[in-house]
Amino acid sequence: MNEWKQRVETDMMRTFAMTQALFVRGEGCWVEDGAGKRYLDFLGGIAVNALGHAHPVMVEAISRQAATLIHVSNYFSTPPQLELAERLKRLTGAGESGRAYFCNSGTEANEAAFKLARLNKGPHGTKYKILSLENSFHGRTMGSLALTGKPALHAGFEPLPGNVEYIESTIEALENAIDDSVAALFVEPIKGEAGVVDLPDGFLEAARRLTAEHGALLIVDEIQTGAGRTGSWFGFQRAGIVPDAITLAKGIGGGVPIGALVTFGHASELFSPGQHGSTFGGNPLATATANAVLGEIEDAGLVENARVRGEQLRALIAAIDSPLILETRGAGLLVGIGLAKPVAPAVVRAALELGLVINAPNDRSIRLAPPLIIGEAELAEFDSRFRAALAAAA
Structure with a gap:
């Protein structure tokens, strides 16, 4: 050996x-x-x-930021963090009502999104169910694993956080599953860990229509598909829809660990101070690097x-x-x-x-x-x- x-x-x-x-x-x-x-x-x-x-753009950005400020905790803000939040709101189309939460990985982004979904209880507190797709992948921590529709990955770790149901990746399954008890639907625009598997034509459009009708959040996992990977800035944009939230990681940092949850519209008001956090999330080194990476993707x-x-x-x-x-x-x-x-x-x-x-x-x-x-x-x-x-x- x-x-x-x-x-x-x-x-x-x-x-x-x-x-x-x-x-x-x-x-x-x-x-x-x-x-x-x-x-x-x-x-x-x-x-x-x-x-x-x-890449020289990344090398320069990391070197410059490391010589200036690497970490201050989430008790304080830094210019790269605020710049990245504004950039992601612009690129995703979240607009003025959008908000960004920063963490350190894709699985952490989905953990934050899981908690966001739990907060969408509806006006009468009757929403409790979260839907995900069979053969999906959303991460390895307990919450993100619960969202992952791969039973083999669950083995040894049950009981997982409850009230998550897995449905087939068909429009018919969507129509049968989404009702007023559903708090959120999680979906990958392309199932990367399943072998790069496309969703059926019209699936995301139907998911947007049905979740809106029943007051459920449409949360799109863009961890593999984001940052220009699919030939659009984000996979959901290829379907011409606007989700309630997306999760990001991987390509936005170009190799430096960073994750993000970006919310749209009313979903931006669900979290309140103290309900979630991350010591390293949004640190100036990671956010400065992400700004450089996304800026170069755009400029080049x-x-x-x-x-x-x-x-x-x-x-x-x-x-x-x-x-x-x-x-x-x-x-x-x-x-x-x-x-x-x-x-x-x-x-x-x-x-x-x-x-x-x-x-x-x-x-x-x-x-x-x-x-x-x-x-x-x-x-x-x-x-x-x-x-x-x-x-x-x-």
Whole structure:
């Protein structure tokens, strides 16, 4: 066993499978291991590294803020925090009535959203039920795990926070499930951890209509789909709807841990002082970095780049003559590849040997979430290496 693997085995908590490589540096869309081997990164830290690795805009922002102010607690405000709240209100369309709450991860953002949902009791206090989708993923803490529609992940941790029901991802299931007892519906615009699975056409529009009719909150989990990943700033915008709240993390910080809950309209008035908080949430280092990342995405036209390069990426995959490939899913640069056989882990291993980083959320799905900065050169490298990986695993 490699020396670093031995250290992982003896020193790290066994919450993850054995890691696949020891990366020591990165630049742009490439990472390098301790032996000097370079890998094309088409996972982007699981849709996190929006600007790739060691982007000069991020390096400068982190260095400048670290030399100024890193942490002051949530008893005080800082300029980067206020700037980020205003920026997210603008980009999401939350407008003047919107509010932002900052935390440190996606699971924490969904914990905050869970509590927001609990506060939506209705005028007579009769709303108690929260709906989520089967095969969804919202995090690993107890509240976010309760929202996650994957029973296998619940094993060993029951009883979870109650009154959460999981429904099929169909409009018919929505119509049957949403009534006046529902406080909130949680939904991912694209189910990333399920293998990048799209919702049916019209699903989000129906969810918005039905939740509004029954006074339930529509809470959209944009942790994987946000920050330009799908070719729109946020996945819900592709459906032309306005939710009551969204949760964010991953790409908004470009690799620096940060999460957020952004509320719209009346949902912004549900929390009151003392009902939620986070010691590190909204610290100036994380918020300054997020401002730099989102600013660069906007200034460099990377939302449009995600849309265009995503179309090119799916076209490359469609042109591969392999019996293993059944379909492509997703939008922008969040792409799922459905396989005809349960060999996705073997494809991932072969790709890594060939210097390509991709992911298998399950045995029949490949997930791609490269940095939003990719261009033609990276697409050509992916095409060559992925074809070879498929052939090796066939």
